Amino acid sequence: MKKSRLIAALAAAGLTLALGGCSGDSDSGSGGSVTIKFAHWGNNEEAKTIASMIAAFQQANPTIKVQDNWNAADYQQKLTTSVAGGQAPDVAQTSNAFLADFQSAFQPVQVDPSAYYAPNIPNALKVGDQYYGVPFVIKPKVMAINLGLFKKGGVPAPSLTQPMTVDQFVATAKKLTSGTGKAKVYGSAPLWFNGWLVAEGGDFFSADGQACTLDTPAALATANLMIEAQASDGFAPTLLAAQGQDMFYWLSVDRLAMQPDFGPWDIAKLAGLKSGDFQILPVPGNGSQLEVNGIAISKSAKDSKLSAAQKFAAFMSTDDRAQSLLTTTKSSLGVPVTSTGLKSFEAAAPDLNLKAFVTAAGQSKLGASVKKYGQITGNIGEALSSKTAIGSGKQDPATVLSDLQKRCPAGLTTG
């Protein structure tokens, strides 16, 4: 009899627990309040910026609470597994670089292209004819320079508006390189294949995303320049010498004259250095590729959560209170996507030529939206580093690029 009671008590406890869990959505509070989960990536600077934007949204919308789900690393992996596990965030930061991979996890969103100052901004978040993300920040690259080293080397500071040609950049970097061993001052940070390929006028994929374009003169020129830059008498540290090193720190302590892939997330840090010693210029050659980040809404977001998610996306994208926080003197994430946001952006660091970011945003190339973009470009970078003198290999870059072109997956899925 006692055992029967025990069994009944256990079963009742289990059911109570289960029914308690079923009794309602714990994220939906009483009085019409709702909680949405927002997943995003980024370093400390970026996370601080997003936290301030979330705070601004919550202040403007007291009935909506945004649960900040910051992923410092492996964002795509974590997002994918959370979707697969039925725990998808209601809203998630997305990028034109991997939007095509997540199309089936996000729902189409309404975007008004006229709200943004460059057509590339909304177009970057389209897959087919549908928008799958509401743009809220862009991350164009510029070049940061150490003016003190230019003065010391007797090299005139380059134009703030006109990009250097690749040849001019190389000649300048060579002039600014001095010393040997651990005291060597480098003209440039290591060149990054993905970025410099665009500067040379190339790209990984054709405009329609249907083919790889690795056997082009631009790709070969990029690989050869990277090897030349890292030679013992070159103007950039080798990948080995740069391993584990912070190039921004090198720039700030006079070990580096130019950092040609300077991202907007370091603006606040650069502005914090001694005024007048550093400046921002356009990336040499044909510039860099445009990265547009948007707010995507999960397919699982419904009813009150969907409505809250849409409000959040709209606020982050077009509300001045959010856009003005994208870059401040305290933290930075990127460049605003609205014209009004640009005013506060440029005012955040008046001594720096932040207009270079805005110009780059309008002129940067928008690459094709390709599925498995990260995997394909990662494999290409790894192969070049392993097989050629860009890294530890000895093979001819032309042979390696030609081989990569042959192995590059056919039938790439475009957006």
Place this chain on the structure above:
Amino acid sequence: MQPIATFGLIVASAYAVLFGVMKLATARRWIDRSTAAFWIFISPWVFGFLLFTAGPMVYSLVLSFFDWNLLDPASFVGLDNYQKAAADPLLGQAIKVTLLYAVLSVPLSTALSLAVALLMNTKVRGIHFFRTVWYLPSLVTGVAQTILFLWVFNPTYGLLNGVLDVFGVHGPAWFNSTFWSLPAVVLMSLWTVGGNMIIYLAGLQDVPVELYEAAEIDGSGRWQRFWNITLPQISPVIFFNVVTGLIGAMQVFTQGYIVTQAGGGPDNSLLFLVLYLYKNAFEFFQMGYASALAWILLVMILILTALVFRGSAFWVFYEAGRPTKENRVRTP
């Protein structure tokens, strides 16, 4: 429904069924009360094993016959994943790297930890301090250990090449060299010999002193005593360490992952099998193929372990004498 509620419901239901079955079984005298008590008390482990080990294993076996990227619905592909594995050159590289690591690290680690244990088994003043010092590095393992060694092996700023420089030797690029990256990881694995040393030390202290006394009276030297008494007496301990070390070496992941994330391991020179499995699952999102790789790894480990067990008949001695089929299974 919240996951915790689902979990609670499953556990409560399972216990309700278990209690019901046990009550019925004891009432009808199918089992006695002590057997019922055994099953009830062992049940947390059984449920845990079914939910968190056996369940995922069966799931991964099923998944190995599907193509699934985690986001879109899975589609049945039969044996395609296994056929793909048979023709995958990267899998060949991963198996080569993993086996080479096991072949190099297990004997080296066994020999070094045994040598240290022998040293630490001597009766000298302050031996407890030395034992502690040897064991301490075992507390810094995994990610922390690998990050530490990224700096030790850094070709430009690293401690090791700095020391080699003092002697006029230009050190290699270690993790950034296709040739040296694996030896560097093997060297790194010796950092944790303190763990095995403790087990050997326990084994050494279990060897009856009378055996050494008798051998000394018979005029045997140190080497003879080591070869004819110590080694046979601790051979079951060596066997245990070799088997667990081999299984551990086949599953090595952290070192390869961290080093390649930091830009090392060029040309797939540190592409361990579990790392390749992880990449397929969580970087390339090919869960079906990754599951097939997991089962291939399981079969490889089973075969290698079986071979070591089979080979143990020739070198593992138990107190009952040279092992036979029976006492290999039922040790005294």
